[in-house]
Amino acid sequence: MAEQMSGAEMVIRALKDQNVEYIFGYPGGAVLPIYDVLFQQEDIKHILVRHEQGATHMAEGYARSSGKVGVVLVTSGPGATNAVTGLTDALLDSIPLVCISGQVPTPLIGTDAFQECDTVGITRNCTKHNYLVKKIEDLPRILHEAFYIASSGRPGPVVVDIPKDVQFAIGEYMKPANLSDHQSYKPHLDGDLGAIEESVNLMLKAKKPIFYTGGGIINSGPEASKNLRELAKLTGFPVTSTLMGLGAFPASNSQWLGMLGMHGTYEANMAMHECDLMICLGARFDDRITGRLDRFSPNSTKIHVDIDPSSIGKTVHIDLPIIGDCNRVISEMIRIWREKTDKSRISEIADWFKQIEKWREVKSLRFENSDKIIKPQYAIQRLAEATKDKDTYITTEVGQHQMWAAQYFPFEKPNHFMTSGGLGTMGYGLPAAIGVQIAHPDALVIDIAGEASVQMTCQEFSTAVQFRLPVKIFILNNEYMGMVRQWQQLLHGSRYSQSYSESLPDFVQLAQAMGGKGIRCENPNELDDAIKEMLAYDGPVLFDCRVSREENCLPMIPSGKAHNEMILPETKNIENVIDEKGRTLV
Amino acid sequence: MNAHLQPSGSAYFITKPTAKPERHTLSVLVDNEPGILARIAGLFSARGFNIDSLTVSETEHEKGLSRITVVTVARPKILAQIKLQLERLVPVHKVHDLTEEGEPLERELALVKVAGTGENRVEALRIADAFRAQVVDASTSSFVFEITGKPNKIEQFINLMMPLGLVEVVRTGLVAISRGAAPM
Numbered sequence: 001m002a003e004q005m006s007g008a009e010m011v012i013r014a015l016k017d018q019n020v021e022y023i024f025g026y027p028g029g030a031v032l033p034i035y036d037v038l039f040q041q042e043d044i045k046h047i048l049v050r051h052e053q054g055a056t057h058m059a060e061g062y063a064r065s066s067g068k069v070g071v072v073l074v075t076s077g078p079g080a081t082n083a084v085t086g087l088t089d090a091l092l093d094s095i096p097l098v099c100i101s102g103q104v105p106t107p108l109i110g111t112d113a114f115q116e117c118d119t120v121g122i123t124r125n126c127t128k129h130n131y132l133v134k135k136i137e138d139l140p141r142i143l144h145e146a147f148y149i150a151s152s153g154r155p156g157p158v159v160v161d162i163p164k165d166v167q168f169a170i171g172e173y174m175k176p177a178n179l180s181d182h183q184s185y186k187p188h189l190d191g192d193l194g195a196i197e198e199s200v201n202l203m204l205k206a207k208k209p210i211f212y213t214g215g216g217i218i219n220s221g222p223e224a225s226k227n228l229r230e231l232a233k234l235t236g237f238p239v240t241s242t243l244m245g246l247g248a249f250p251a252s253n254s255q256w257l258g259m260l261g262m263h264g265t266y267e268a269n270m271a272m273h274e275c276d277l278m279i280c281l282g283a284r285f286d287d288r289i290t291g292r293l294d295r296f297s298p299n300s301t302k303i304h305v306d307i308d309p310s311s312i313g314k315t316v317h318i319d320l321p322i323i324g325d326c327n328r329v330i331s332e333m334i335r336i337w338r339e340k341t342d343k344s345r346i347s348e349i350a351d352w353f354k355q356i357e358k359w360r361e362v363k364s365l366r367f368e369n370s371d372k373i374i375k376p377q378y379a380i381q382r383l384a385e386a387t388k389d390k391d392t393y394i395t396t397e398v399g400q401h402q403m404w405a406a407q408y409f410p411f412e413k414p415n416h417f418m419t420s421g422g423l424g425t426m427g428y429g430l431p432a433a434i435g436v437q438i439a440h441p442d443a444l445v446i447d448i449a450g451e452a453s454v455q456m457t458c459q460e461f462s463t464a465v466q467f468r469l470p471v472k473i474f475i476l477n478n479e480y481m482g483m484v485r486q487w488q489q490l491l492h493g494s495r496y497s498q499s500y501s502e503s504l505p506d507f508v509q510l511a512q513a514m515g516g517k518g519i520r521c522e523n524p525n526e527l528d529d530a531i532k533e534m535l536a537y538d539g540p541v542l543f544d545c546r547v548s549r550e551e552n553c554l555p556m557i558p559s560g561k562a563h564n565e566m567i568l569p570e571t572k573n574i575e576n577v578i579d580e581k582g583r584t585l586v
Numbered sequence: 587m588n589a590h591l592q593p594s595g596s597a598y599f600i601t602k603p604t605a606k607p608e609r610h611t612l613s614v615l616v617d618n619e620p621g622i623l624a625r626i627a628g629l630f631s632a633r634g635f636n637i638d639s640l641t642v643s644e645t646e647h648e649k650g651l652s653r654i655t656v657v658t659v660a661r662p663k664i665l666a667q668i669k670l671q672l673e674r675l676v677p678v679h680k681v682h683d684l685t686e687e688g689e690p691l692e693r694e695l696a697l698v699k700v701a702g703t704g705e706n707r708v709e710a711l712r713i714a715d716a717f718r719a720q721v722v723d724a725s726t727s728s729f730v731f732e733i734t735g736k737p738n739k740i741e742q743f744i745n746l747m748m749p750l751g752l753v754e755v756v757r758t759g760l761v762a763i764s765r766g767a768a769p770m
Contacts, residue, residue: 124625125632129676132620149676184617184679310670313663 028075030102056086061435092422128156153187191324215244216282397453427456702751
């Protein structure tokens, strides 16, 4: 016989049955019954945040670094609205989250009750799916379904809004059932075999091929990264990746071209532009990647593997679409390749690599170092050097430092780089680092931050102190909203409207005030020692790394331009590169 | 230049689209649950798709299914996106492009209120008879006609009633079904 229990008990029981260990949340009137059940058990640990946005980013960091579903618990009204940014972030970056929100009791819904908001209305367009649970009989099914929908197919955030009277109501609990026969929701996992075989045929003929990989490989699990490496080895083709896919293919591999797109390397973008066969695996031809679309990779045949059919052909015409899970499709590609040949195409595409080598010689990531002032690129290089023997997870905020982290930190493993790609959420990195540290208590977790971004969620540093999470917040402090300033230089005659921080906190004292450690470094000669000091400290650290103030993040595909029109470090008069049309773009 | 690249929806589409917009009737089978209409309508507005007409009603009570008929005008690439985006919604079972699958049967119902006396009143009745419109309400100075048919027939009827004292029109929006034996 099914067990009888209250709705609040069902929530906690369902979390246990879904193997949830940690939840990130903040209590309030409409979730008190759930918090009361939480109090009376020990299996599920609750991380008390300082703001609900922090909870969502922590859950994202936790999910992205572990492959599990991140769980958030918030109250009604402001609790739910504060979670909206993180939910949207998770939607755009395909991160599996389940967010449980309290709601005013059902008889009060629609009366503008205290702390009432239309949570399902507000979150409808920023979640993969959402539910308002009006009857206790529906609760167990919805809870389990929420986990299934969040984690299967193209992952995403799911909100379950539970009115307070439903939390008190008594009903029958159901264990998780097999949901793969869900009536209307059926993710397409296996790619069409004929299409996969056709893709291998194209690969066997290509003279200038390239693998363009994305976050879908990471979402498909560690096995997908392993298989991608195998496929790259089998074929001998060069590999580039989006921001979200970094780590799926090792940066130390000779076939690696670096990241592509707006701030990608010259060789990656030129190879995308000149290739004759593009094999896109789990990426979505985002505008940061393609640049000007009518001149995007003009002479290539394009294969696109994606689990979400709506991603295929959305912006770029695809010659060979394959709908399916990256890992399954790549495994099939490997199998079929092996059936057809036991040789790679290295010798046939030797000219292609010779051309790539020439592009590499441009050294698009070079920068002028200084012995008087710390260059942000140098700071990341030193950070990478100091941490290379450790199991290091990197998170970032959003802006120049994020791109520098992507360019100068070599990622070797999947799930080790957490960043806000699609939504570009400043304030993501610090809470995300906390989530990563929860999932990997013994690992080294560093948030490469900017001084502007970090102030959006830096109250969560206090959460790190409370739960003894030794996250390292490495702030590249140039006193500017660097990317905003760079765009103002490029597009608006260097009129730095509101992008300079006239008043910054003393980050060392801020860290101390919250019970952590603060370190400041202004001299490149002292940087290594300061980083050593940061790494040696067994607790959370805010590292205020003072860097050159008006450094630009290059190379760059300016807005409105194509892959072969990059601004390189030696480009002169970058203020005049972007034309009128380009100015109107984002 | 990439002539085959048909820009569809981002600021980065700099070329002008060449394909012409087409009117298509989509039939969407969904779970009849609270908020489903908002989900569909929200998707259209969030992604900048057009809705010309939208009707919704429960059609299979035991299974809790509703049928939504959407008429949209879009270029072929966008149309493909609309269908894929609709299919992505969790409570959506099926999306059929009835226009693409063949000439669907399309009907609409309108209630048309006409006020007047004398010759106009007689003429209105005569036209209504020709269009097989029913009189569903009458007073000494007015009629309410009920007319069913293809949208252009209703359009025509309304145009004819305009000089005869048309005061109010209400239309259901289009419902459509495919021809032949096969269900959707």
